[in-house]
Amino acid sequence: MIYIFDGAMGTMLQNAGLPPGYCPELWNQEQPAVITAIHKSYIESGSDIIETNTFGANRIKLTHYGLEEKVALLNTSAVQAARAACGPATKIAGSVGPTGKLIVPLGDLSFDDAYNVFFEQISALDQAGVDMILIETIIDIQEMRAALLAAKAASKKPVICQMSFGADERTVTGTDPVTATIILEAMGADIIGVNCSLGPAQLLPIVEKIAQTTNCPISVQANAGMPSLINKQTVFPMQPEEMGHWAKKLVAAGARYVGGCCGTTPHHIKSIYQAVKHLSLSDLPTVQLTKKFTSLTSRSKTIYLGADHPTVIIGERINPTGRKQLAADIASGQFISVKKEALSQIRAGAQLLDVNMGVPGIDQAKAMQYAIQELSMLVDVPLVIDTTDVNALEAGLKAYPGRALINSVSAEPERLESFLPLAKKYGAAILCLPISPAGVPKTAQDRLVVIQEIIHKAFEIGLKPGDFVLDALILTAAADARAGLEALATLKLYRQHLGYPTTMGLSNISFGLPRRDIINATFCAMALDAGLDAPILNPYDPLMQQTLAASALLLGNDPSGRSYSVNYAPTSQSEERAVPLTPKNIIEQIHLAIVSGEKEAVVPLVEQALREGHGSIEISEQALTTAMNKVGIAFGNGQCFLPQVLLAAESMRAAFLTIKKELPAHATTSLGTIILATVKGDIHDLGKNIVAALLENNGFTVIDLGKDISPEKIVEKALEHKADIVGLCALMTTTMPQIDHTIAALKAAGCSAQTIVGGAVLTQEYANQANADSYAANGVDAVTIAKNFMADKEH
Numbered sequence: 001m002i003y004i005f006d007g008a009m010g011t012m013l014q015n016a017g018l019p020p021g022y023c024p025e026l027w028n029q030e031q032p033a034v035i036t037a038i039h040k041s042y043i044e045s046g047s048d049i050i051e052t053n054t055f056g057a058n059r060i061k062l063t064h065y066g067l068e069e070k071v072a073l074l075n076t077s078a079v080q081a082a083r084a085a086c087g088p089a090t091k092i093a094g095s096v097g098p099t100g101k102l103i104v105p106l107g108d109l110s111f112d113d114a115y116n117v118f119f120e121q122i123s124a125l126d127q128a129g130v131d132m133i134l135i136e137t138i139i140d141i142q143e144m145r146a147a148l149l150a151a152k153a154a155s156k157k158p159v160i161c162q163m164s165f166g167a168d169e170r171t172v173t174g175t176d177p178v179t180a181t182i183i184l185e186a187m188g189a190d191i192i193g194v195n196c197s198l199g200p201a202q203l204l205p206i207v208e209k210i211a212q213t214t215n216c217p218i219s220v221q222a223n224a225g226m227p228s229l230i231n232k233q234t235v236f237p238m239q240p241e242e243m244g245h246w247a248k249k250l251v252a253a254g255a256r257y258v259g260g261c262c263g264t265t266p267h268h269i270k271s272i273y274q275a276v277k278h279l280s281l282s283d284l285p286t287v288q289l290t291k292k293f294t295s296l297t298s299r300s301k302t303i304y305l306g307a308d309h310p311t312v313i314i315g316e317r318i319n320p321t322g323r324k325q326l327a328a329d330i331a332s333g334q335f336i337s338v339k340k341e342a343l344s345q346i347r348a349g350a351q352l353l354d355v356n357m358g359v360p361g362i363d364q365a366k367a368m369q370y371a372i373q374e375l376s377m378l379v380d381v382p383l384v385i386d387t388t389d390v391n392a393l394e395a396g397l398k399a400y401p402g403r404a405l406i407n408s409v410s411a412e413p414e415r416l417e418s419f420l421p422l423a424k425k426y427g428a429a430i431l432c433l434p435i436s437p438a439g440v441p442k443t444a445q446d447r448l449v450v451i452q453e454i455i456h457k458a459f460e461i462g463l464k465p466g467d468f469v470l471d472a473l474i475l476t477a478a479a480d481a482r483a484g485l486e487a488l489a490t491l492k493l494y495r496q497h498l499g500y501p502t503t504m505g506l507s508n509i510s511f512g513l514p515r516r517d518i519i520n521a522t523f524c525a526m527a528l529d530a531g532l533d534a535p536i537l538n539p540y541d542p543l544m545q546q547t548l549a550a551s552a553l554l555l556g557n558d559p560s561g562r563s564y565s566v567n568y569a570p571t572s573q574s575e576e577r578a579v580p581l582t583p584k585n586i587i588e589q590i591h592l593a594i595v596s597g598e599k600e601a602v603v604p605l606v607e608q609a610l611r612e613g614h615g616s617i618e619i620s621e622q623a624l625t626t627a628m629n630k631v632g633i634a635f636g637n638g639q640c641f642l643p644q645v646l647l648a649a650e651s652m653r654a655a656f657l658t659i660k661k662e663l664p665a666h667a668t669t670s671l672g673t674i675i676l677a678t679v680k681g682d683i684h685d686l687g688k689n690i691v692a693a694l695l696e697n698n699g700f701t702v703i704d705l706g707k708d709i710s711p712e713k714i715v716e717k718a719l720e721h722k723a724d725i726v727g728l729c730a731l732m733t734t735t736m737p738q739i740d741h742t743i744a745a746l747k748a749a750g751c752s753a754q755t756i757v758g759g760a761v762l763t764q765e766y767a768n769q770a771n772a773d774s775y776a777a778n779g780v781d782a783v784t785i786a787k788n789f790m791a792d793k794e795h
Contacts, residue, residue: 001256001281001627002251002256002257002258002276002277002279002281002543003048003049003256003257003258004047004048004049004258004259004269004272004273004276004277005047005048005049005050005051005093005219005221005257005258005259005260005269006039006042006044006047006049006050006051006178006259006260006269006488007042007259007260007261007266007268007269008049008260008261008265008266008336009038009055009095009263010024010055010262010733010734011025011262011263011264011265011733011734012038012041012265012750013034013053013149014734015110016034016037016038018652019735020192020680020681020735020738021680021681021708023056023062023065023067023646024053024055024056024402025053025054025055025056025057025062025067025078026065026074027053028053028054028057028074028075028077028078029077029079029317031083031157032077032080032084034312035053035078035081035082035084035087035560036081036084036770038053038067038080038512038613039081039082039084039085039086040085041266042221042266042269042631043085043086043090043267044266044269044271045266045267045273046272046273046274046277047090047092047259047269047273048089048090048091048304048443049090049091049092049131049132049257049259050082050085050091050092050096051088051092051093051095051134052075052078052079052081052082052093052094052095052125052130052455053079053081053082053091053095053098053482053732054074054095054096054097054099054121054125055095055096055137056070056097056683057075057078057121058076058096058097058099058117058118058121058675059117059120059121060099060100060101060109060117061099061100061476061683062074062428062707063709068591069157069320070469071120071121071124071538072120072124072515075094075121075124075125075128076124076128078125079092079125079128079129079130080128080403080760083282085139085451086711088483090670091131091132091134091178091192092129092130092131092132092270092457093130093131093132093134093757094122094125094128094130094133094134094157095134095492096118096121096122096133096134096135096136096137096147096151097136097137098137098138098139098140098143098686099114099117099118099143100129100683100684100685100686100687101114101190101686102140102143102173103140103142103143103146103216103691104373105373105374105377106140106142106375106377106642106643106646106683107686108208109211109688110638111142111398112144112146112172112665113257114143114146115146115149115150117136117238118146118148118150118271118518119146119150119152119153119186119426120148120314120358120688122150122151122154123155124159125155126154126155131157131158131159132158132159132160132646133151133155133158133159133160134160134162135147135148135160135161135162136160136162136164136195136196136221137162137164137195137196137197137261137352138161138162138163138164138171138174139163139164139171139172139686139760140171140173140401140402140739141163141171141173141175141179141180141183141299141402142148142401143174144161144163144180144184145183145187145401145426147435148161148184148187148188148189149187149425149426150305152187152425154315158190158191159188159189159190159191160189160190160191160192160193160219160257161179161184161189161191161193161346161619162192162194162195162221162340162753163175163180163191163193163194163239163509164194164195164196164197165177165194165197165198165203165206166197166198166760167198167202168314168532168638169205169206169209169225170300170429170638170641171188172687172690173299173300173401173641173642173643173779174300174380174643175299175300175643176209176300176302176510177194177206177209177210177213177455178210178212178213178302179208179297179298179299179300179301179302179402181209181213181214181216182213182214182295182297182302182403183211183297183427184400184427185214185216185427185429185653186403186428186429186467187212187425187426187427188427189195190216190350191216191217191219191257192210192214192216192217192219192405193207193210193218193219193220193221193255193257194206194210194219194220194221195219195220195221195222195261196205196221196223196261196262197223197555197758197760197761198222198223198226199223199224199226199238199246200222200243200246200249200250201246202222202245202252203222204221204246204249204253205251206480207220207250207253207254208253208254208256209454211253211254211255212249213289213598214289214410215254215289215790217257218254218255218257218690219255219256219257219258219259220255220257220258221258221259221260221261222246222250222260222261222262222264222269223238223260223261223262224236224237224238224243224260224262224263224265224626225237225238226265226577226763227263227733227736227761227763227766228763228765228766228769229498229736229740229770230739230769232735233737234537234734234736234737236262236263236264236733237265238268239399240265240267240270240271240352240595241271241307243260243264243272244271244274244275244276245548247271247275247276248274248276248279251276251279251284252285254285257702258272258276259272260272260294260436260759262480262594262733263733266293266488267768274531279375286332289549292306292307292308292427292465292466292499292500293305293306293307293308293309293501294306294405294466294467294468294500294501295403295429295466295471295740296352296375296382296403296404296415296429297382297400297402297403298379298380298381298382298383298401298402299376299380299401299402299643300380300639300641300643301381301382302381302382303352303381303382303501303720305469305501305533306501307499307501307531307533309533310550310552311528311532311533311548311551311557312351312352312533312534313349313350313351313352313532313534313537313538313539313548314350314351314353314354314503314534314535314536314537315345315346315348315350315352315353315354315538316339316340316343316354316505316507316536316695317343317344317345317384317538317539318342318354318355318371319354319356319358320356320358320359321356321358325337325361326338326341327731328655329559330357330359330362330367330371331359331361331362331388332365332522333376333615334600335370335371335600335775336575336598336600336601337397338371338375338376339374339582339600339601340373340598340601341373342375342378342494343378343379343380343540343596343598343725345540346356346379346381346541348539348545349538349539349545350381350384350539351381352383352384352534353381353382353383353384353510353537353610353771354383354384354407354437355368355371355372355375355383355385355386355396355530356384356386357387357392358386358387358388358389362512364387364389364390364391364392365391365392365394365395366395366633367392367394367757368385368387368389368392368395368396368399369386369395369396369398369399369665371396372385372396372399372400373399376399376400376401376402377643377644377645377647378596378597378598378645378647380641381403382402382403382405383398383400383404383405383407384404384406384407385400385405385428385430386408387408389463390418390489391420391721392420393422394422394426395421395422397426397428397473397787398426403427403428403429404426404428404429405429405431405469406419406422406423406428406429406430406431407431407432407472408432408433409430409431409432409449409454409458410432410434410435410436410454411422411434411435411436411437411454412435412436412437413437413734416454419681420457420458420461420463421461423458423461423463423467424461425577427467429467429468429469430454430456430458430463430467430468430469430551431471431503432446432451432458432468432470432471433456433471433473434447434450434451434471434472434473434490434686435450436450436453438713440473441473442486442651443486443489444486444487444489444490444492445493445675446474446712447472447486447493447674448493448494448497448498451470451494451498452497452498452710455468455498457544460490461543461758463685464766465500468492468498468500469500469502469503470494470498470500470501470502470503471488471503471504472487472488472490472491472494472502472503472504472505472527472532473487473504474487474504474505474509475487475508475509476508476509476512477509477510477513477519478509478511478512479514482510483509484523484526487504487509487527488526488527488530489530489543491504491527491530491532491701492530492531492787493532494531495531495703496641501533501534502531502532502533503532503533503534503535503536504527504532504535504536505535506520506523506524506527506535506536506544507538508522509518509522510523517543517544518543519542519543520537520543520544521544521547522536522547522583523542523562524544524548524551525547525550525551526546528548528551528552528555528720529551529555535548541664544559545680546568547566549563549564550564551567552564559742563632564676586605586608586609586612586614586617587609587623588623589621589625590602590605590606590609590619590623590624590627590628590655591623591624591626592627593605593631593756594623594624594627594628594631594648594651594655594727595627595631595648596648597644597647597648597650597651598651599647599650599651599654599761602651602652602654602658603654603655603658606619606655606658606659607662609623610659610662612664616659616663619659620656620659623655624652624655626777626784627648628648628649628652628698631644631645631648631780632780632783633785635778635780636780642690642778642779645694645779645780646690646693646694648693649693649697649698652697653696653697656699659794663738670699670701670702670789671698671699671702671787671790672700672701672724672725672786672789672793673700673703673721673722673723673724673725674686674692674695674700674701674702674703674723674724674725674726674727674786675703675705675707675714675717675718675721675723675725675726675727675753676692676702676703676704676705676726676727677704677706677707677709677713677714677726677727677728677729678706678707678708678709678729678730678731679708679709679711679728679730679735679738679739679742680708680709680710680729680735680738680741680742681732681735681738682707682708682729682730682732682735683707683708683732684707684731684732684739685706685707686761686795687729687731687758687759687779688704688707688727688729688777689704691727691729691758691776691779691782692704693779693784694779694780694782694783695727695779695782695783698783698787699784700786703717703723704719705717711738711741711744711745712745712748714726714728714742714745714749715745715748715749717745718746718751718753719749719751723751723753724748724753724754724790724793725753725754725755725756725786725789726746726751726754726755726787727754727755727756727757727758727776727782728742728743728751728755728756728757728758729757729758729759729774730757730759730761730762731759731760731761732761733761736761736762736766739757739762739766739767739770739772740769740770740771743755743770743771743772744771747771748756754773754774754789755772755773756772756773756774756782756785757770757772757774757775757776758775758776758777758781758782762775763775773789774777774789
């Protein structure tokens with residue numbers, strides 16, 4: 001069956017006379033008849049499911065209006081107004097929108113605070129009697145994770161999770177549809193989908209990618225095209241008939257819940273209803289996915305483990321066991337060495353990173369939380385949380401904006417009872433280790449029995465195929481002559497009887513023996529043939545890397561030896577690629593630290609450069625500016641994402657502040673003064689805050705006026721501060737015309753500042769019509785435009 005959602009609430013409220021800047025959710029209490037009438041109009045047009053007028057009815061959003069103590073009242077009133085419109089067949093979805101803040105470390109909102117905000121709202125919706133929870137228009141996967149966890153704790157109703165993606169098919173913080181879908185399905189979302197930001201043509205390929213990734217039902221609510229400014233009014237171009245045409249394509253791509261978002265009306269919903277409601281599912285393509293592979297993700301990348309996928313290297317070096325300096329750094333709260341190990345292992349070929357904070361006497365939960373937060377900003381590979389401490393495990397899982405692998409779950413009762421529920425709750429995969437209360441099984445057959453017991457318990461708790469990585473358990477050959485043979489036999493039994501991906505720590509086999517690299521590499525080749533999918537190893541070992549490449553060729557996983565030839569052919573290009581990335585001098589070291597986002601490392605490097613006689617201008621121009629330019633190009637090419645850009649910008653700011661501290665007389669001056677504001681009536685400032693951080697970290701003086709700012713105040717402050725640039729942001733279609741009004745007011749006042757506009761709903765065409773000087777699609781573009789303007793101004 002195809003289910004039809006309703007369309008835009010904001011568009012209908014505006015048409016009903018909602019004053020600009022007024023709290024839409026307050027009408028649930030003050031004008032319930034108007035809300036009910038809007039719901040009725042959608043039901044009469046064919047909606048099976050209507051959404052409550054509660055998109056911004058969370059404590060953080062309501063604080064802007066002084067209504068934070070009315071969360072329960074406004075959500076309850078919304079459900080009552082919706083129920084008054086419903087017949088027995090109509091379902092009510094409790095709408096839950098974003099908080100408008102980014103979660104630590106991208107922003108200042110803690111994960112627990114976000115969870116509590118969502119829990120409060122969803123509890124009110126659940127108690128008021130909604131039929132399902134709809135978490136929508138979320139642009140950061142970590143915020144969606146907090147909301148989904150809250151929904152699962154506050155309600156037993158089905159949960160729909162809808163992310164919002166840009167034209168590049170990624171969220172603002174860099175998550176693609178496949179990665180988001182894997183995370184949300186693993187965490188228990190009942191329906192997964194997409195809404196807002198784009199029209200149906202742009203959302204079609206996103207729906208297709210989601211459908212290829214999950215067996216969950218899929219929802220989609222597109223905007224009525226991309227808005228334009230016509231006669232100083234925001235107009236969505238897509239007519240109802242065209243919306244119906246695209247609805248058929250969305251259903252054919254896999255969507256089973258279809259509705260509208262910004263700019264859609266009851267007429268659009270009626271067209272969708274007429275186009276898809278009576279389609280027979282038997283005539284639509286369906287693919288039931290079977291998962292013998294395991295998917296792990298970071299915020300922005302997915303890695304697959306399994307027999308049908310390339311071998312994956314798990315880097316083992318972030319582990320303080322037997323490493324005094326690393327242990328000392330972690331104990332002292334200095335994570336520079338942890339970050340360096342992470343970056344170095346990735347450059348050496350690691351595709352997953354094992355993270356262990358097992359230093360005796362420290363708060364391992366606190367250390368794990370910080371390490372996971374920092375590494376999730378720094379690198380884009382999935383992480384493996386390696387701990388025996390249940391508190392450290394939960395801290396790491398909570399902080400991780402992806403799907404982690406838990407290392408490890410044995411058959412010991414305390415581990416099963418404590419670790420499996422956390423894996424289920426946070427959607428993590430588990431590394432199954434064949435150790436039972438009786439100890440380490442000696443034979444492969446006994447190990448298989450223990451692993452089957454772990455998997456059985458995991459299924460009981462709710463885990464599914466695709467949640468497992470099986471460890472063959474390597475013992476030391478010096479102590480047990482059959483250690484290698486039993487591990488190889490175990491791999492073969494896993495592949496024969498279970499089929500799940502496999503792993504093991506290769507270096508254990510050679511402990512206590514000379515030339516461990518030869519033993520490890522030889523055993524690796526044998527293990528790959530026996531069915532090893534994801535070895536845990538030291539990626540710096542050149543012999544191991546060569547063995548992996550040769551084995552891939554010989555086992556048929558490198559067709560025609562292409563990868564092997566590229567890496568080992570005697571060319572200057574391959575030789576250059578094989579050389580570790582080692583900066584030649586201090587300026588290059590600073591440059592690399594900025595590009596890599598090593599904000600702790602950059603300060604001592606700048607101090608060293610100043611001691612060596614390098615001037616502030618040389619450091620700024622040859623290291624800092626060139627590094628941020630490189631990051632900007634990488635961002636534009638889709639090679640890095642907002643977290644990495646923010647981290648690089650923070651690193652550059654740390655460098656600037658160091659120069660200023662050490663050489664006050666030579667400190668770099670501000671690049672220019674910029675006024676930033678979200679326009680009148682718009683209380684969304686997430687995007688504007690990101691832009692402010694990037695501009696400040698790039699050397700501009702930023703005067704952030706905040707959100708819901710009138711044209712008069714913006715003009716006043718621009719003239720008062722003699723601003724070089726005024727940046728205006730709008731994220732609501734109903735407030736887009738304020739961009740036009742504010743620019744007109746600036747020009748009328750004789751303000752010569754350059755105007756830059758941006759926001760999720762804005763386009764270049766809209767910016768042109770509003771007479772803006774420039775349009776910035778994102779924060780990095782805003783920095784580039786601002787720098788170019790100031791450079792032109794100086795000349």
